[in-house]
Amino acid sequence: MQVFNSSEISKLIRNRRSVFPAQYSGEVIKKEVIDEMLENANWAPTHKLTEPWRFTIFSGDGLKRLANLMSGLYKKVATEKGNFDRKKYEQLKIKPLQSSHIIAIGMKRDKLERLPEIEEIEAVACAVQNMYLTATAHGIGCYWGTGGITYFEEAKSYFDLEAKDKLLGFMFLGVPKGKLHNGRRKPIREKVNWIEK
Numbered sequence: 286m287q288v289f290n291s292s293e294i295s296k297l298i299r300n301r302r303s304v305f306p307a308q309y310s311g312e313v314i315k316k317e318v319i320d321e322m323l324e325n326a327n328w329a330p331t332h333k334l335t336e337p338w339r340f341t342i343f344s345g346d347g348l349k350r351l352a353n354l355m356s357g358l359y360k361k362v363a364t365e366k367g368n369f370d371r372k373k374y375e376q377l378k379i380k381p382l383q384s385s386h387i388i389a390i391g392m393k394r395d396k397l398e399r400l401p402e403i404e405e406i407e408a409v410a411c412a413v414q415n416m417y418l419t420a421t422a423h424g425i426g427c428y429w430g431t432g433g434i435t436y437f438e439e440a441k442s443y444f445d446l447e448a449k450d451k452l453l454g455f456m457f458l459g460v461p462k463g464k465l466h467n468g469r470r471k472p473i474r475e476k477v478n479w480i481e482k
């Protein structure tokens with residue numbers, strides 16, 4: 286079996302950070318990098334090879350369309366529910382325009398429902414991590430956001446998703462303008478049990 290440079294890979298994994306739109310320089314990411322991220326997403330593990338990840342990519346004027354969709358749909362649904370928050374609404378109008386690209390992240394349910402839903406969501410999360418790491422390798426900043434319209438039933442149809450599918454959020458992408466902050470994690474030993482006898 287082929288062996289890879291595990292110290293480089295460990296460094297990549299541990300240096301990956303979520304980088305937010307306010308930290309983006311405004312530079313547009315090369316399409317080849319986005320293509321590589323998507324190709325690597327496609328190699329995530331997938332039980333029964335259902336390959337449930339679906340992506341819609343917004344760039345250029347597409348970002349304006351997404352900003353209008355996010356803010357407009359949020360306003361409509363939140364007003365109906367009685368929990369409209371104007372600050373959130375304003376953010377939804379601005380944040381997409383600060384990004385180079387945004388990838389809407391969907392889960393397509395297997396037609397035969399051969400797997401529990403959670404396994405399809407887990408596979409998509411693995412695909413998202415592949416994108417995060419590929420972006421990091423290119424010095425690109427990104428983060429997985431699940432706010433706004435993510436869990437609105439009304440949002441699904443805009444991303445080619447049907448009732449049993451799920452919208453799982455948005456990956457915002459941009460070129461970071463400064464140094465990234467350090468990550469924080471509690472030690473792994475607090476989350477692990479070894480059974481040796």
Ligand SMILES: Cc1cc2nc3c(=O)[nH]c(=O)nc-3n(C[C@H](O)[C@H](O)[C@H](O)COP(=O)(O)O)c2cc1C
Nearest residue numbers: 301302303304305410428429430431432454468469
């Ligand atoms: C499923 C998922 C959803 C997330 N949703 C949000 C979000 O809505 N807003 C946000 O600021 N960060 C979100 N994040 C990113 C986390 O804030 C981030 O991973 C955490 O702060 C740890 O930082 P790091 O990714 O730089 O290690 C999400 C992460 C995951 C895995």
